Each structure stands twice: as C-alpha cells, then as structure tokens.
Amino acid sequence: MIFTLVLILIGALLLLVIGINVIQQHKERAEAERRTELARQRAIIDETENVLSCTGMFPCSTHIVLILYRRVQESLSQAANLAGSQAGDYRRRLNDLNTQIDALNSNPKQNPAVEHFRLPDTDKQILNLVKVLKKLKAILRAEHNKGKIDPTIFAQEEARVDSLQLRINVESMLSRARTACFMKQYGSSKQMVTKALATLHTIKALTPNDPFITRKVDEAKVLLDEIMSAQKLSVPNAPRQKNEEDDIDVLFQPKKKW
Template sequence: MSLILILMLIGALLLLIIGFSIVQQQKERAEAERRVEVSRHRAIIDETEAVLANSGAASCSSHIILVLYKRIQDALEQSISYASGQLLGDYQRRLSDINSQISSISGSTPQVPPVENFRLPDNDRQVLDLVKTLKKLKAILRAEHNKGKVDPSVFNAEEMRIDSLQQRINVESMISRARAACYMKQYGSSKQMVTKALSTLHLIKAQTPNDPFITRKLDEAKQLLDEIMGAQKNSGPAVPQPKKNDDEDDLDMLFQRKKKW
C-alpha cells in the first residue's frame, strides 16, 4: 500500500513539474512575442518620425503629414497594449501629443506647397538624404493605402506629387553637377551629365508634354550643352577627369534605371 502511495506521489510530482514547465514556456513565449511587437512598432515610429523630420525639405502637403501622424498614432496605440511601467507612461504622453497634432491638422485648411516652388538642397549629401526620404515616403504611403487608411484620391495625388519631386531632383541634380563640372573645365564629365539630363527630360516630356518645368529645363539643358561644346572646342587639350565622389556615386545608384533580367 505504501509503495502505491509513493508511486502516486511521484506521479503527481512529475505532473506538477511538467505543468510548471509548460506554463513557464508559455510565459516565455508570450514575453518574446511582446518584445517582438514592441520592437516592430518602435521601428515604425522611428522610421515615420525620421521622415517627418525631413518633410519640410520634401515640400510635403498637409495630407501626407496627416498620413504620417496617423501611422505614428496607430503604432503608439498598439505599443501601449504591450508596454508597462515608465515606457507605458512615455507612450501615453506621446500619443496625447500626436492626437493634438492630428486634431490641429484635420481642423485646418489643407496646405499643398506648389511643386514649382521646390528648390534642390545645396549639396549632394542633402540631395541624397532627400531622395532617400522621398523613397521611404512613397513606401509608407503605399503601405497605408493598402491597409485602407488613405483615401484613394489622396493617395493618387500624393504619389504623383512624390514622382514629380523625384523627377525634379533627378534633373536639377544632373544639370547642377554638369554646370559645376563645366566651371571646373571638366568638360567630359559635364557633357556626360547634361546629356543624361536631356535623355531623362525627353522621356518625361513624352509622358507629360505640357509640364512647364520640363519645358524650361529642356531649354536650360540644351543651352548648357551648347556652352559646354563651345568651351570644350576652345579649351585645347582635354583636362583629366577626377574620380566621382561617394555622394555622386550614391546619387547615380538611386536614380539609374533598374535592369530587367
């Protein structure tokens, strides 16, 4: 009898150990999932805030600013359900600030800066940062639209606006760099860049023949090419061309056409 009792106690102990182990594993799994979710929403918040920080340089409209704020709002609301302690309080305060910003923008007249007033930043590093910002902005806009959180008319207008800004940056950058190279008597590099700008402009012109910016830039690029050809003809021996700097390489990589395999 005592042997049966001992065996029963051992069995019960084993069941307790197994049960405790299962509960512990579930807690660890839940904690790991919580950390993953917190990290994911933290990344969304950081990325969106980085884009917002550069929204002025990107001439963003109030429509796209509202999309960005609502994305942060959603990520904060999700994070609150996983956070605790000081982090929870921080998220709640930030959510309150974001809600105020959204209310302010929603209650104001929409602001849409004219694309024609856009000006390229002063140096290649700033241009590169702006190009990256616009790429992230387009990806965010599409992701939010796919979730049904952006009105189709707003999505279409804002995507076209971003495309137009990217085209202007591409053209402005190439013409600016061509002009600078011509000034430094680097006529080979200057001619190559302005020729690339003209090729891009003709492609855009075929798609949007009535765009005044493209027409104006076509005339400017043609005039610059004539200046380069004249200066090159009168300059004598060709000047050795320096190696491109890293910023120019990065810009070319961002703007170049993708190969189809």
C-alpha cells in the same frame, strides 16, 4: 498499498513539474513576442518621425502630414498596450499627437505647388532628402496596401513624390554638369547633360504640359551648346596646311640680293 500510493504521488509530481515547465515556457515565449513587437512599433515610430522632421525640406501637403501622424498614432497606441510600466510615456505622447491631428483636421488643407521646390545647397542635404523621399514613398505604399489611404489621395501624393524625385535627379545632373564644365571636364559634362535630356524627354512624353520639364529641356540644351563651344575653344588650332598656290608663290617670288 503504500508502494502504489508512492507511485501515484511521484506521477502527480511529475505531471505538476511538466505543467509548470510548460506554463513557464509559454510565458517566456509570450514575453519574447511582446518585446519583439514593441521593438517593431518603436522602429515604425522612429522612422515615421524622422520623415516628419524633414517635411520642411520639400513642398509637403497636409495629407502627407496626416498620413504620417496617423501611422505614428497607431504605433503609439499598440506600444502603450505592450510597454507595461512604460505605458504612461507612450500614452502622453499619444495624447499630444491626437491634439495635433485634431488641429490639422480643423484647419484648411494645404497643398503647396511642387514648382516652388528648390534643391538644397549641399550634397549632404540632397542625399538626405533623396533618402527621405524614398522612405516616404515606401510608407505611402504600405499604408495604401493596408487600405488606410483613399486611392485618389494616394495617387496624388505618390505623383508628388515622383515629381520631386525627378526634379532632384535632373537638377543634380545639371548642377554636376556645370561643375564639370567649369573644371574643363567637357566629356563628363556633356555625358551628364545628355543623360538629363534623355530623362526629361522620356517624362515629357508622359506629361507634356509640365512647365518644369519644358523649362529644364531648354536649360539643358543651352548648357549643352555652351559645353560644345567651350570644348571647341579648348582644342589648339591645327597648323595651316600649305596649298599648291602657296608653293608656287614662294618659288617665283623675287630673289633677295645679298
């Protein structure tokens, strides 16, 4: 009888140990998932705030700013639920962001013209802007796929980003072409202008009424003419070939007396 009771107690202890172990593993798995999700939300916040900090570099509409703010708002809300003891910091940031969103919604929407865009002065700034626009386009598509952006606004803002990317690409090619021409690298200069013209003609076929495209086509053609002219002037004049009449004149010219 005692032996049976011992076996029962041992079995109960084993079950208890197994149960505790299962519960502990479940807690550890849940904690790992919580940390992973919190890190993901932090990455979304950092990426979106980085794009927001660069919106002054290009004509940015109120719609874009609100889309980015709401993306940060959602991630802050989720992070606050996952952060445990650090939740207070996320909630404070969330309250500040809610105030900014309310202020934007209460004011008239701004939609600055893309035609006023000017390329940054340095190559480093241009490269940073190219990266920002690429991230912005990816964010727009991701939020649209989640159903968080009105299709009309999405089409309008994606077209704005595409137009800015085109302007940067064309402006950059023409700028490099001018620099190459100044350095007398006429082959490279002509190649870049030709590439810029091909890009412009392709876009012009789709949007024939875009004044930027028309203006840049004219500008590229003038630059190409300047390059061709400079290239011709840089080639040394070939020696003039004597023709048959010159030879006859020399043969029959009066002989000099010595």
